[in-house]
Amino acid sequence: MVNILINPQSDSVFKEKVLVLPLNQVGIADIALVGGKNASLGEMIQQLRRKGVKVPTGFATTAFAYRYFITSAGLEAKLREIFADLDVEDVQNLRQRGKQARSLMLQTPFPSALQDAIAQAYANLCQEYGADTDVAVRSSATAEDLPDASFAGQQETYLNVHGLPAVLESCHKCFASIFTDRAISYRQIKGFDHFNIALSVGVQKMVRSDLATSGVMFSIDTETGFKDAALITAAYGLGENVVQGAVNPDEYLVFKPTLKQGYRSIIEKRLGTKEIKMVYDLGGSKLTKNVSVPHSERNVFALNDEDILQLAHWACIIEEHYSQVRGVYTPMDIEWAKDGLTNELFIVQARPETVQSQKPNNVLRNYRLSQTGEENNQSLTPIVTGRSVGEMIGQGKARVILDVHQINQFQPGEVLVTNRTDPDWEPIMKRASAIVTNSGGRTCHAAIIARELGIPAIVGCGNATTVLKTAQEITVSCAEGETGKVYAGLLPYEIKEILLEKLPRTRTQIMMNLGNPEEAFGLTSIPNDGVGLARMEFIINNHIKAHPLALIHFDELADELAKYKIAELTAQYEDKAQFFVDKLAQGIATIAAAFYPKPVIVRLSDFKSNEYANLLGGRQFEPKEENPMIGWRGASRYYDPRYSEGFALECQAMKRVRDDMGLTNVILMVPFCRTPNEGRRVLAEMAKHGLVRGENGLQVYVMCELPSNVELADEFCQVFDGFSIGSNDLTQLTLGLDRDSQLVAHLFDERDEAVTRMIAKAIATVKQHGCKIGICGQAPSDYPEFACFLVEQGIDSISLNPDSVLKTLLEIADTEQSVDC
Numbered sequence: 001m002v003n004i005l006i007n008p009q010s011d012s013v014f015k016e017k018v019l020v021l022p023l024n025q026v027g028i029a030d031i032a033l034v035g036g037k038n039a040s041l042g043e044m045i046q047q048l049r050r051k052g053v054k055v056p057t058g059f060a061t062t063a064f065a066y067r068y069f070i071t072s073a074g075l076e077a078k079l080r081e082i083f084a085d086l087d088v089e090d091v092q093n094l095r096q097r098g099k100q101a102r103s104l105m106l107q108t109p110f111p112s113a114l115q116d117a118i119a120q121a122y123a124n125l126c127q128e129y130g131a132d133t134d135v136a137v138r139s140s141a142t143a144e145d146l147p148d149a150s151f152a153g154q155q156e157t158y159l160n161v162h163g164l165p166a167v168l169e170s171c172h173k174c175f176a177s178i179f180t181d182r183a184i185s186y187r188q189i190k191g192f193d194h195f196n197i198a199l200s201v202g203v204q205k206m207v208r209s210d211l212a213t214s215g216v217m218f219s220i221d222t223e224t225g226f227k228d229a230a231l232i233t234a235a236y237g238l239g240e241n242v243v244q245g246a247v248n249p250d251e252y253l254v255f256k257p258t259l260k261q262g263y264r265s266i267i268e269k270r271l272g273t274k275e276i277k278m279v280y281d282l283g284g285s286k287l288t289k290n291v292s293v294p295h296s297e298r299n300v301f302a303l304n305d306e307d308i309l310q311l312a313h314w315a316c317i318i319e320e321h322y323s324q325v326r327g328v329y330t331p332m333d334i335e336w337a338k339d340g341l342t343n344e345l346f347i348v349q350a351r352p353e354t355v356q357s358q359k360p361n362n363v364l365r366n367y368r369l370s371q372t373g374e375e376n377n378q379s380l381t382p383i384v385t386g387r388s389v390g391e392m393i394g395q396g397k398a399r400v401i402l403d404v405h406q407i408n409q410f411q412p413g414e415v416l417v418t419n420r421t422d423p424d425w426e427p428i429m430k431r432a433s434a435i436v437t438n439s440g441g442r443t444c445h446a447a448i449i450a451r452e453l454g455i456p457a458i459v460g461c462g463n464a465t466t467v468l469k470t471a472q473e474i475t476v477s478c479a480e481g482e483t484g485k486v487y488a489g490l491l492p493y494e495i496k497e498i499l500l501e502k503l504p505r506t507r508t509q510i511m512m513n514l515g516n517p518e519e520a521f522g523l524t525s526i527p528n529d530g531v532g533l534a535r536m537e538f539i540i541n542n543h544i545k546a547h548p549l550a551l552i553h554f555d556e557l558a559d560e561l562a563k564y565k566i567a568e569l570t571a572q573y574e575d576k577a578q579f580f581v582d583k584l585a586q587g588i589a590t591i592a593a594a595f596y597p598k599p600v601i602v603r604l605s606d607f608k609s610n611e612y613a614n615l616l617g618g619r620q621f622e623p624k625e626e627n628p629m630i631g632w633r634g635a636s637r638y639y640d641p642r643y644s645e646g647f648a649l650e651c652q653a654m655k656r657v658r659d660d661m662g663l664t665n666v667i668l669m670v671p672f673c674r675t676p677n678e679g680r681r682v683l684a685e686m687a688k689h690g691l692v693r694g695e696n697g698l699q700v701y702v703m704c705e706l707p708s709n710v711e712l713a714d715e716f717c718q719v720f721d722g723f724s725i726g727s728n729d730l731t732q733l734t735l736g737l738d739r740d741s742q743l744v745a746h747l748f749d750e751r752d753e754a755v756t757r758m759i760a761k762a763i764a765t766v767k768q769h770g771c772k773i774g775i776c777g778q779a780p781s782d783y784p785e786f787a788c789f790l791v792e793q794g795i796d797s798i799s800l801n802p803d804s805v806l807k808t809l810l811e812i813a814d815t816e817q818s819v820d821c
Helices: 012-017 028-047 063-072 075-082 091-107 112-129 164-179 181-190 240-244 256-260 305-326 404-409 423-429 445-453 517-523 536-544 548-552 560-569 576-595 609-613 644-660 676-688 707-711 727-735 742-747 753-768 784-793 802-820
Strands: 020-022 058-061 135-141 157-161 199-205 213-218 229-236 250-255 266-270 276-280 288-292 332-338 345-352 363-369 384-389 393-400 415-418 434-437 457-459 473-477 483-488 493-499 509-514 531-535 600-603 666-670 700-704 722-725 772-775 797-800
Touching (some): 028 063, 028 135, 028 199, 028 305, 028 345, 063 112, 063 164, 063 199, 091 164, 091 181, 091 423, 112 199, 157 164, 213 240, 229 240, 240 276, 250 305, 250 576, 266 576, 305 332, 305 345, 363 473, 384 434, 404 423, 415 423, 434 445, 445 457, 457 483, 509 517, 509 802, 531 576, 531 797, 536 576, 548 560, 548 576, 548 644, 576 600, 576 644, 644 666, 666 676, 676 700, 700 707, 707 727, 727 753, 753 784, 784 797
Parallel strands (some): 434 457, 509 531, 531 600, 666 700, 772 797
Antiparallel strands (some): 058 199, 213 229, 276 288, 473 483
């Protein structure tokens, strides 16, 4: 007996022998019936609409309908004959067998009962939305969206399908797409029987994102597995371009814990190039087409903050629901679209994330380029850069392929270099040592498959296929933060693995020194008690690049070249000063979010005047000093009328991080503060801009790096909440030498008795007055015995360079044990 449509609630006995079901009558328990994609859509429609998540409605053909089609036409025997000598390692063989199987499927008409069922369901949809309603027709296999196999993009999708003949044709093509080359290869590799898998087709009302924006989001950081950030990508037009990697989309990161508390926790916004968009081919011969995006639209973000926060909120709801249903933490991979007619956001797909969620969390694997490549006379200057995918390093001979029909040229172990990939490339992707593409973002096809295969990839390079040449030996490094780098030659690198459960815990807090926000998420897996020193200088140098006063007084700049460069950097900003606030806030917020709720001690800017002068437009605002190292730096700048406007921007950024984003784990620290009275002046200046010590839990520390900080430590304890020893400056000022001078460099040693006496005195005095004291200088990272000395003095915390944490932690554990003995 074949049923066309039923109401499962009233007639559930026949549910498994029905040809078509409305999406609102299926759920996550029905994967075997309608595939992972459609079951997920039905689950969200039934369970999450009440929580505000909007999902377009539609219907699905069932696995029974697929098998009914196969059986009624006697196709299984013919297909088995086609696959009798299948060899997925032979690209030509795979192509031939796939083409034969698809042709057989397409040449076999649908049974009349299946056609009638689809027609009736589509007619019901048209009654709701109007005649010839435009729909998306998507394949949904019964084996997809499993915890260890995503099957992402294996079958076909058709957009802007309207009218019954077109709907029937697209459904038929979807059935045939169960035998695309990439689907055959993927199933074979994953060990799935081709004839035990059925295909369901979802027919869903289109969201008119061709008139707005669309994209992909993950409820987890895709590169590091950091659980507390939602990553959203966005571009103009229909979402296929983002999924396929045809565009470099905008990227947004939202911190979930404080978002759930009601804060506006957008911690990063990265502008993509968004050169093209997919739209309806109105009046044309195709369903969709790509058109160029005007430059004015490329240079602005595709989403406003309200949309970003709404999507991130939905990502949290969806993740929480699926984690509850499955009984295990389940990060999600979600496609979204914004309707340009109604300005409403919709979720159009959601599936479990299948890479980071499967990684073991008890092993820390660290890839690192060797310190130099000088033994091979190789330069460490990258020849191509883009967005890194993963944290690994791969290398081999490049193979530049610009057309999928050339993939049979690819040899195992080569680095695939191309414009972009789609599922048709997967038979060779699994053989690559690394992948480099011109276009795409962190959620594109190349990125997803590279993660699943466990190989490094760099996407969105722009010029990879022109710079890199076939047979050229290259090293692909994703181990240096968010920017992936391609180097000429086969550079030496090392891989370290550490079993985390075997590491001891120490009484002394072990913290990290960190400046680069791009490294923050990846470093959280190292055992730590927070960040003892987050440097603003890296963010200002590498992301802002301009002097704060040059931004405030942009119209008065005398340096025309600097003015031009600043104008380019701040093209989105009418108020140039807000560029400084936004970039600094986002950089610090990323670090603070990575380690939340552990303390993150952020040192306020500590450039010397010569370093400030080197920023764009800086020379106009900086004096020439004979010895900037002990000149106008740190605290003395903040309240000075010649710089206080610039310091105000720092305060605005920090207030946004703490008050707007909810990252109250940020502790601020004042560097190079010469006297307790100067400390009070700085606190008063901060208070003018809303940073009041004690309000909203704000703590303010001071660097202990001057002899006066040690000698007057008791008085500084009355002004500040804690101290952090800066051993570099304390050493140079105790020994009376300029650490920038090569002439006296041989005398610089933090272990000198004069220095260690100063440090011991500082620790003793501060602890006597009930304040916290740690160290963030270089010495503990360089000299394990120095770290042991600090532990013996009873220091509260030691902040280390990330690569020194594990070895120093072991030294400290041994020292604590011996001190206790």
